Amino acid sequence: MSPRTPQQLEVIREEKKTLIMDTALKHFANEGYHNTTISHIAKYAGISKGLLYNYFKSKEELLNAIINRSMADIFTHFDPDHDGYLTEDEFEFFIRTLVAHIRENLSFWRLFYQLLLQKDVREQFLRSYLGPANSIRKIYTNNNNSLLSVFGKMMQDYFTRKKAIKPAGYDPVLDLNMFIYTLEGFTIVNAYLDEVDEYYDKTINMIIELYK
Numbered sequence: 001m002s003p004r005t006p007q008q009l010e011v012i013r014e015e016k017k018t019l020i021m022d023t024a025l026k027h028f029a030n031e032g033y034h035n036t037t038i039s040h041i042a043k044y045a046g047i048s049k050g051l052l053y054n055y056f057k058s059k060e061e062l063l064n065a066i067i068n069r070s071m072a073d074i075f076t077h078f079d080p081d082h083d084g085y086l087t088e089d090e091f092e093f094f095i096r097t098l099v100a101h102i103r104e105n106l107s108f109w110r111l112f113y114q115l116l117l118q119k120d121v122r123e124q125f126l127r128s129y130l131g132p133a134n135s136i137r138k139i140y141t142n143n144n145n146s147l148l149s150v151f152g153k154m155m156q157d158y159f160t161r162k163k164a165i166k167p168a169g170y171d172p173v174l175d176l177n178m179f180i181y182t183l184e185g186f187t188i189v190n191a192y193l194d195e196v197d198e199y200y201d202k203t204i205n206m207i208i209e210l211y212k
Contacts, residue, residue, distance in 0.1 A: 016051075017055050020041065020055055021069065024045075024063075024066060025115060027044065028063065030111075032118065033121050036059075038052060038059055038062075060124075063121065074098060074101075076097075076101075077094055077097040078151060091211075091212055092212055095183070098183075099187065113188055159172035160172045179211045186204075
């Protein structure tokens, strides 16, 4: 048998990383982050503990990889032309593709939200992405290039531009806060809906109408 090419080795490595993260997500969500050990994850992934450490140096690094992958999934369709400027059409496209992505991957997102609702995990997530204040405002005051920071800065710009067409007294920070809380609540509910009803599309359209 001829030796594997670098490309083949990279495919194998990525497949193994995905297996480890999927196994870890399932057990973190169902049994608790602190109750799940590296040995436990390795056992159910069908690999040795030593091999797992070749991919992830610690359980915390593994958790961060899962969160980073999830955030990347969320923002795949945000600013599709990558010009740093969010148009109204791109805003609507992001919301529609986000909710569709969740419905197409219910098992994954149920596990992810179940994991994120664990107090210690959520605190770690907030520290990593929102900063020590743990407020919505921190999303766009963080001086870094994380996905949430870029998202927040572009959203801040998008809602600030709306002042030109809104009545006097319009507060873009408040409107942005309300949008994020609304979207977060809807996506969580969306992940746990077994079937959608006649109000599902109407609700999505209403969210878009309110904030577009």
